[in-house]
Amino acid sequence: MVYGKIDLFDVKILNLTKEDVINEIEKIISNKGKEKFYFVNADCFNKAYSDLEYKKILQSAKFVLGDGSGVRYASKIVKTPIIDNVNGTDLLPMICDYAQKAKRKIFLLGAKPNIAEKMKENLLKIYPNLEIVGTHHGYFDWEKQSNEIVNKINDSDAEILLVAFGAPFQEKWINEYYPKINCNIQMGVGGLFDFFSGTIKRAPKWMRLLGIEWIFRLVQEPKRMWRRYILGNPIFIYRLYRWKREKIK
Numbered sequence: 561m562v563y564g565k566i567d568l569f570d571v572k573i574l575n576l577t578k579e580d581v582i583n584e585i586e587k588i589i590s591n592k593g594k595e596k597f598y599f600v601n602a603d604c605f606n607k608a609y610s611d612l613e614y615k616k617i618l619q620s621a622k623f624v625l626g627d628g629s630g631v632r633y634a635s636k637i638v639k640t641p642i643i644d645n646v647n648g649t650d651l652l653p654m655i656c657d658y659a660q661k662a663k664r665k666i667f668l669l670g671a672k673p674n675i676a677e678k679m680k681e682n683l684l685k686i687y688p689n690l691e692i693v694g695t696h697h698g699y700f701d702w703e704k705q706s707n708e709i710v711n712k713i714n715d716s717d718a719e720i721l722l723v724a725f726g727a728p729f730q731e732k733w734i735n736e737y738y739p740k741i742n743c744n745i746q747m748g749v750g751g752l753f754d755f756f757s758g759t760i761k762r763a764p765k766w767m768r769l770l771g772i773e774w775i776f777r778l779v780q781e782p783k784r785m786w787r788r789y790i791l792g793n794p795i796f797i798y799r800l801y802r803w804k805r806e807k808i809k
């Protein structure tokens with residue numbers, strides 16, 4: 561299947577639905593392939609603006625998925641409207657449902673100690689036959705401990721690896737260790753484990769449908785989030801118009 565692409569800041573977002581993502585995951589695993597999956601929202605583009613290493617990683621990945629209202633708005637501005645909001649939080653239940661049915665094994669790497677275990681417990685209540693074959697927190701010494709963690713992941717025989725260090729750290733870690741990791745699907749998922757472990761509450765569905773989940777996150781964690789949203793959203797839009805103008809020249 562050939563998907564459309566949305567070019568934002570010279571990063572190509574694949575224009576697919578959440579169902580398409582699941583179909584692609586199944587295809588990659590059954591063909592014994594290996595792919596990286598990254599989500600990008602407005603904040604990610606703001607980070608990539610001053611972090612060229614991160615930007616290059618996004619530019620080199622095939623599966624870059626557009627997440628959030630900022631990207632949806634931007635996709636309209638560049639006249640290739642995004643067809644779905646493919647965010648990790650909505651996608652995870654679909655991945656679990658698929659993995660349970662297809663007997664695919666999952667490894668959870670990231671977040672503070674015990675969060676991934678708590679998330680596993682919660683997921684098993686909903687998907688009792690889901691095989692979560694390993695967990696590890698995300699606060700370790702990259703230089704000294706990464707190889708040990710890679711071995712643990714490979715020993716688990718997981719096909720799907722979810723990495724939750726937040727952007728851009730998870731993308732950088734995946735990019736570095738991807739060749740050594742056997743998992744077919746290596747996905748960066750941001751703060752997802754905090755939601756599914758019950759550590760942080762997610763916005764109610766009506767807010768998500770209106771595209772204002774960011775307001776909920778801002779109210780929950782104002783100190784950390786004001787920079788991301790109050791400053792970040794206008795900066796993102798300003799840079800988008802400037803990038804578009806320069807691109808057309």
Ligand code: UDP
Binds near residue numbers: 670697700751754
């Ligand atoms: N985190 C981690 N290791 C680190 C720093 C952060 O595992 O060295 C985790 C942190 O505990 C949180 C997630 O990464 O669960 C980052 O969440 P955030 O909401 O910032 O990510 P976003 O979704 O915005 O990318």
